[in-house]
Amino acid sequence: MQASKNSKKDLDKTIVELYKTDQNKAFGMLMQQYQQSLYWHIRKILISHDDTDDALQNTFVKAWKSLAKFRGDSKLYTWLYRIATNEAITLLNKNKTKITSTIDDNENLLAETLTSDEYFSGDEIQRKLQKAILTLPEKQRIVFNMKYFDEIKYQDMSEILGTSVGALKASYHHAVKKIELILSED
C-alpha cells in the first residue's frame, strides 16, 4: 500500500518533470494514470456518458494548459480531481438552468437519465442504490461517491473539495443514514 502510494507520488512528479522536456510522453502518462479514475468520478456526478465525456475533455484540456504553472504545492492527483469536480459541477449547473429550474427537477432529470442510460449495466438493486444516491444534496452526493465507491481519504477529499475533514465525515455519515432509510422503505 505504502509502495503504491509512493509510486503514485513518484509518477506524478515524473509527469510534471517530463512536461518540461518531453510533452508527448508526459501527456501519455497523464492519460494512462488519470483518464479512467477521473472519468468514473465525473460519471457518478453527471450520470450521462456524453456529459461526462465533455467534462472530462474540459478537465484534461484545462489541466494540460495549466500544467506549466503547477508548482507542486498540492498533489497532482488532488489538483486534477479538483478540476474534474469543478468541471462536472459547472456542467451540472448549466444543464439545470437549461432544462430545469428547481433542485427536485434536476434530481428527476438525473434519475431519468439513469433509467434511460444505455451504458448502465447494474441490476435492480444497483439501480435502486443509484436512485437513492441521487436524492442526496449535490455536495453530499459527491462526498458519498468519493468515499463509498472511490475510497478516497478524507484528507485528500478535503483538498479536492475545499471542505474540512470534520465536515466531510459528518456529510458522509448523513448521506449513509439517508440512503439506508430510502433502501429500507421498500
Next chain:
Amino acid sequence: MAKLSDIPKQNSFEVPENYFENFAVNVQQRIQTEEKPKGKTVWLHQLKPYLSVAALFVFAFSLWYAYAQFATQEQSLVAETELSAEDYYLYALDQSSMIDYSTLETEVALEADETDPISYYLSEEMAYSSLLIEGY
C-alpha cells in the same frame, strides 16, 4: 428491504466500446486545435504590454484634449459674454439719446468758443457793417 452493506460495491456504469482507447487522441486533437489560433495571435500577446501603455497614452491625451477644448470654449464664452455686454449697452442707447448727446456736445463746444475771435466773427450776432469797417 436492503441494507447498504448488503449491496455489492460495484461500478454499474459502462462506457462505449474503445472509449478510453480513443479518448487521449480526442483530447490531444482538441488541445492542438485550441492552440492553433493562439499561434496566429502570438504577436498580439507579445505586443500586449506596449499596447497597454499606448492605450494609456491615448486615454491621457484624450483627457487632456477634452480638457483643453473645454477650457478654450469657456474662454470664448467669457469673451462673447463681455462683447455682448458692450453690445447690450450700445443697443440700450436709443437714437434720441444719441442725438441729445451730440447736441449737448455741440452746445458745450460753442459756449467754450465764445472767447475765441474766429468764433466770434463767425457768430450770427456779428454785424456785417463791422466786417466792412474792419476792411473785410
